Amino acid sequence: MAAYEGPIQTAIYTFPFLAFAISFIFIIYEYRKYGTFLFRRAVILYSFIFYLLCAYFLVILPLPSREEVAKYTSQIIELRPFYTVVRFLDQTKLVIGEPSTYLPALKQGVVLEPVFNILLLVPFGMYLRYYFGLTFKKVVLYSFLLSLFFELTQLSGLYFIYPRPYRLADVNDLMNNTLGGMIGFLFTPLFTFLLPTRAEIDEAAYKKGQQVTLFRRFVAFTIDWISIFILEGCINIILRLIPSYRIWDNQVQFSGSRFWYFLMVFLVFMVLPAVANGQTLGKKIVKIRIVSEDGSSVRFRSLILRYGYFYYVFGLISLYLSSSAQWLNSNNRMLQLISFILTLFCGLLFLLFFLNIGYAFFKKNRRLFYERASHTYTASTIAREEKFRKSGESE
Known part of the structure; x- marks a missing residue:
């Protein structure tokens, strides 16, 4: 879990500065569209920005030195679909008839890695459905494109800053991320039924915007x-x-x-x-x-x-x-x-x-x-x- 805590902490430190930088532009946009600035809308949008920051930092951090990366000789891209399933079957400690192997198997990287890649874009699918009102097909498309952006970021060595990729770009991550966006879309009503709908937020904003x-x-x-x-x-x-x-x-x-x-x-x-x-x-x-x-x-x-x-x-x-x-x-x-x-x-x-x-x-x-x-x-x-x-x- 330490590998995930660092990027999230970095996002926490970076977010206030990013929020400050975009606040004036965001206020102008809000006034242009609705004539007001609702706190609840700000919470939703800023939490979305924070989530994207966390996801991006999970993809690129921690950053190694360029000298260290130049010595890497490991594989840079994995193009075999469903290879995560093959790795799981080859490396898992799971024995169906032995309950004592269940917990150790869940702690293995062959399980945690695909699970975290799925969970990474679950909130993305939720935001796209709840606030942006996108259809299932569009959520699948945008989840795929966001995941593709992450994988190309890794494949390019952080936009060619590094002499070669320092993380593996994996087609299976692309599939798992997209699956996470789909799951997020499907599970959105379970988490947002107590929240005001986008139509209700817009209605309140337009009403307040007349003042x-x-x-x-x-x-x-x-x-x-x-x-x-x-x-x-x-x-x-x-x-x-x-x-x-x-x-x-x-x-x-x-x-x-x-x-x-x-x-x-x-x-x-x-x-x-x-x-x-x-x-x-x-x-x-x-x-x-x-x-x-x-x-x-x-x-x-x-x-x-x-x-x-x-x-x-x-x-x-x-x-x-x-x-x-x-x-x-x-x-x-x-x-x-x-x-x-x-x-x-x-x-x-x-x-x-x-x-x-x-x-x-x-x-x-x-x-x-x-x-x-x-x-x-x-x-x-x-x-x-x-x-x-x-x-x-x-x-």
């Missing part, structure tokens, strides 16, 4: 600003290829000015949604859009009010606060007093803004102040699929 949460909007906000920074960087790189612009920019520091902030906000959050049915790139990805209070397409004037309040007003407040120290430290008492009052006022506006966000977070009707001022709101564009795949449906 536009603050987190969903935050994901869109993040995507929009990442795209803005990339676009702004590309424009600056292109402009600085022009010698006259480069000289002028070095003099006036135009590329680092606030002009870019106000210009990008105008183009991305006002002009683009006006011509793209209330959507920016981020909103398009998470499937939400801005609409008027009556549900009609948002007007350009409403977008100016909406994002003028949000970006321009608070942008100017931030600009003032970043330079308020020099006014507060002025020798002019009147200027100090005015600056102090303006600073308190700006701080109060920021406090009200965050209180509005906190209040909206706990309310079902999550409209922020700039939405009310512009008579707009954010709606979901998720189109519910009426057909759900049925687990175990036969072709």
Whole structure:
């Protein structure tokens, strides 16, 4: 069992990092399809990833040194079908009439190896039937292809990293793995009858996806600003290829000015949604859009009010606060007093803004102040699929 514990432990250590790497992409996919992120779906999919990691590490680990593998002279491939049966008959300690030989026979490699190869893909067949809703024929095909991938990984010496294969690629493993996927498909109802069906999970996701949460909007906000920074960087790189612009920019520091902030906000959050049915790139990805209070397409004037309040007003407040120290430290008492009052006022506006966000977070009707001022709101564009795949449906 020690040979199997090591790969599983490696999967345990590796899985959190892999999960972290794919989490953002996975969240975007979930919002694209369902408009929400269900914890139960995450558990199923992440457990599936963990299982595949364990299976893959069982195939490739432990890794020997390249120098050690270069000295190997053992067989690299076994192409005789059912040779595991021949090996079992030749090497087994089993004597049918002697019960004392049963347990020792079960501990032999000629029994454990094919049994573990069968069990390796039993969960794979279960996942494919329960969550992905594949038919028996497709489960057999995908089990065969996954097993073929494992055997080719071994035959190639871990994709030619090693000078030769360090494990035997066996056609019998291919057969046993595929059999395991078939068994997993057939036994799925025995293990999943207490779990929600895929149709029930999708139904809950589509229902929840009609609500536009603050987190969903935050994901869109993040995507929009990442795209803005990339676009702004590309424009600056292109402009600085022009010698006259480069000289002028070095003099006036135009590329680092606030002009870019106000210009990008105008183009991305006002002009683009006006011509793209209330959507920016981020909103398009998470499937939400801005609409008027009556549900009609948002007007350009409403977008100016909406994002003028949000970006321009608070942008100017931030600009003032970043330079308020020099006014507060002025020798002019009147200027100090005015600056102090303006600073308190700006701080109060920021406090009200965050209180509005906190209040909206706990309310079902999550409209922020700039939405009310512009008579707009954010709606979901998720189109519910009426057909759900049925687990175990036969072709």
